[in-house]
Amino acid sequence: MDGELAALAALNTLYASRAAVERLLREYGTLEAAWEEFPARRDSSPLAARMTPSVLEAGRKETEEAERRGVLMLPFWDPRYPRLLGAIANPPPLLYVLGDAEALHGNCIAMVGSRTTSFYGRRAAAGLSAALAERGYTVVSGLARGIDRECHAAALDAGGKTVAVLGSGVLRVYPKENEQLAEAVAANGAVVSEFPLRAKPVRFHFPRRNRVISGLSLATVVVEAGRRSGALITATWAAEQGREVFALPGPVDTGFSAGCHPLLREGARVVESVEDIEADLSGLKALFAGAGDAAGATGEKAPVMLDRAGARRKLLLEAMGYGGADIEKLEEQTGLPAETMLPLLMELELEGIVARKAGGIYARRK
Incomplete structure (x- = not known):
């Protein structure tokens, strides 16, 4: 068993960031x-x-179980780690992959949207995903109910590859x-x-998961999203990572696309067909061709001015919860x-949304 991998798996259970892991490597060598x-500096x-020793032992058992269950553990130093994801500002130090890791290196397009959907949204998601798959693109989504499920299923039905990024x-x-769908995804792509x-x-976990969905992808397409949809966080991450953002316009009288229309006003590309996506991808492919070799590859192309502060506030509130952090x-x-x-x-403290407690703990007010 790889001792370094087990040590990383143990750190991963503590939510250690890649930056924190790299600091430990610089200071201690391994x-x-x-x-x-x-731990002496506790x-x-x-x-x-x-x-603690028990956490490290849990990391060793995690590594052993992954090997038994056929799950590939990809640390950030492994050459098989996806280059596009490695180029973002805060990539995961470790990925667990069930299926074909090569699927993470294809021309990936993220297809995201709400869990609550309309017939229009489901039909559009399926049509765009199938068309992308038929053209050799890998469809990336989050295996959630609604739009995500439609996108994965349509890509598979079209004989293409798809990648599901989980929040678990x-x-x-x-x-x-969606367990049966996940098995099909792993057989024709990766979970x-x-x-x-x-x-x-x-x-x-889910806002963090969303940055991986966008980070793996050349572009993110928001198919159908309400005003509070998590798909909007994915779009914000995509813009911050220098990736293209597309949104599908929808009916104005239903609310199902109420989150897509502000994206379009703020600079997201209108998408009505797969040709709209492909028209903008040639430049992106060239820009990110060497993503894994250049840390500065992100942020060079951020055409969409999204409400990043709003997305970050939501991310912070969900992370701290009422228990605090x-x-x-x-x-x-x-x-x-x-x-x-x-x-x-x-800002959150001044607005009365968050309270700062003893020991530098921030918590949501009830």
Whole structure:
């Protein structure tokens, strides 16, 4: 068994960010050495205080189970780690892949939308996904009810590849009703998660999951989304990562597309057919051709001016919950740097939405 992989898996259960993992590697040379020495600094580091022998042993068991169950564990230093994802500002340090890891390296397009859908939205999702699959694109989505499910199923029906990114572990498919679909996805693409094998679908996992959906993809297409849809967070991540954002216009009298229309006003591309997507992809393919070799590949193309502050506020509120969290834990759970979070936390505190407690704990007010 790979000791470094087990040490990383253990850190991953603590939601250690890639930046935190890289700091440990720089200081100690190996993660195994870090587990031996860094816990001694438990008085000055919350992460060190949580690096206990039992957590490391859990990491070893996790690695053994992954091998038994045929789950590929991809650390960020592995050459098979997807290059586009590795180019974003806060990539997962570890990916769990059930299926074909090569699917993560194709021309991926994210197709996202609400769980509550209309006939119009389902038909559009299926039509666009099938057309993309027939042209050799890999359809990436989140295996949720509604639009996600339609997109995965249509890509498979068209004989194409699709990737499902979970907000739970790959051995705990959520929602349970999509287990059979997940098996089909793994057989014709990949089921992926940054969370441990049997991680529960905790609420704050899903905004984090959304950055992986967009990070794997050249572009994100929002098919149908209400004003509070999580698909809008995916679109925000995509714009921040320098990827193209498309949105499908819909009826103005139903509310099903109430989140798509603001995206279009803010600069998202209108999509009515797969040709609209392909027309903008040639430049993106060239831009990100060397994504894995250039950390500066992100942010060079951000055509959509989305409400990033609003999306980040929602991300922070879901991460802290009513129980609260300190800055280090919020950084781990959201992937946002402290300098980005602090002004937003101050705004939330002044607005009476968040309370700052003893020990630097931020929590939502009830």
